[in-house]
Amino acid sequence: MNVYDSERIAGVMAHLNYKKTSDIEKADLIIVNTCAIREKAEQKVYSFLGRLNRMKLRRPDLVIGVGGCVAQQQGEKIFDRAPYVDVVFGTHAVARLPDLIAKTEKVNSRVVDVDTATNVDPLELTRIVTETSGSVTRFVTIMQGCDNFCTYCVVPYVRGREASRRPENIIAEIERLVDAGVREVTLLGQNVNSYGKKEGLCSFPELLERISNVDGLMRIRFTTSHPKDLSTALCRSFRDLPKLCRHIHLPVQSGSNHILSQMNRRYTRESYLEKVSELRQYCTDIAITSDFIVGFPGEMREDFEQTLDLIRTVEYDSLFAFNYSDRPEAPANRFKEKVPEEEKNQRLQTLLRVQDRVTLRKNRALIGTEQWVLVEGLGKKRQRIPDNSGESMAKKPQWTGRTAANKIVNFEPEDLPNSTRNNLTGKLVRMRIEKAYAHSLWGIPLAVGKTPAAVKGEKSYAA
Secondary structure, eight states, X not given: OHHHHHHHHHHHHGGGTOOOOSOGGGOSEEEEEEOOSSHHHHHXXXXXXXXXXXXXXXXXXXXXXXXXXXXXXXXXXXXHHOTTOOEEEOTTOGGGHHHHHHHHHHHOOOEEEOOOXXXXXXXXXXXXXXXXXXXXXXXXXXXXXXXXXXXXXXXXXXXXXXXXXXXXHHHHHHHHHHHTTOOEEEEEOTTGGGTTTTTTOOOHHHHHXXXXXXXXXXXXXXXXXXXXXXXXXXXXXXXXXXXXXXXXXXXXXXXXXXXXXXXXXXXXXXXXXXHHHHHHHHOTTOEEEEEEEESOTTOOHHHHHHHHHHHHHHTOSEEEEEEXXXXXXXXXXXXXXXXXXXXXXXXXXXXXXXXXXXXXXXHHTTTTOEEEEEEEEEEEEEEEEEOTTSSSEEEEEEEEEEETTOOEXXXXXXXXXXXXXXXXXXXXEEEEEEEEOSSOEEEEEEEEOOEEEEETTEEEEEO
16 A cells, blocks of 8 residues: 555656656655554654654755655654654645645745645546556555554554545556556555445446456456455455456454454454355465464463464465554553563464464475466576586576465576567466475476466466
């Protein structure tokens, strides 16, 4: 969501003749787009702003802005801790950002705007970007805000209540991205399963079907999916829509019914397992990932053991896990029976070790199989290869991409024809998986694919 918002910020600032730079020392304007979902993220904001203060002392004309959820939450208080900041703008003020910047430049004064009222729908700003910088994958927000009010979460307070975009606007944006070279989109929302319900729009599965008809689009992903609203129709979509990747992120947060109730998640461990079973009924090889919060107030050892048991039962492909941290506006901030930090850290490490074993076992089961990989570009690492003398080392480029199940696959293109070897970004390549690691796979490329196609009711692609 923050990546998408940063793109929107870059787009609206283009109207003031600003363009992005990769060299922070050359910037005339630095905008820090913030997250308040955990305490550590908020701490990083002020740490980074401290470094910017030194730049501001050297260059007084530098304009520093702070946006996003921390800005929405703290408003003018940011000036107390970072008086060198020029502009503070909230999650609903992106459309007004050019005026705010122009104002601070003109009168050389600090400006704050955390008003949630706007004459411009923040989700329907004229969008920026078709500029994709060669990116194969892009995020597309389909809704914002949340109505669930989980007791640990600040999203309803900093992002507002749930609101869905119109489907025709979503599809128009995706079509522009595809025309610019994007081949995979990830649809974003705090709870995509409730898309369109308040506004009387189409359902989320219906939206997926409409998006799947966009010519040139190869793959569709989405996040996040709240378990309580996961429908049978969405489960069927994984079977019926070839472009929909066979991966779902289904945050559970805890395996204990007691803790789930305290979190106001509005489902039980048993109903969650029923949803998992239904997903696998319609798509047997679906990859399931999740989120967990460790050390929620009142979490006893037996609650944590139930969480570990759930991980072993579901066998997630991977997960994100975090220590619970109090957030100022979240109700759980007032809960008693806080778990000591040392105990939270120990539980977190135990949970991650359990999941690492599951992930590695599932990755190793893929060795020898053939997978279609959407190539995203050159990887960060390069293979070091000795020359004929065996003395010096040459750097050999590695490429990287993902399977439909969201597994990272690294590879070298030598086995492909020369005509396709140097132009792989955005292509589907069939791979034979040769090696498996804790967080990635190694593949041997066999063929380059062309268009998505359903094969015997399964997800596959025609070479």
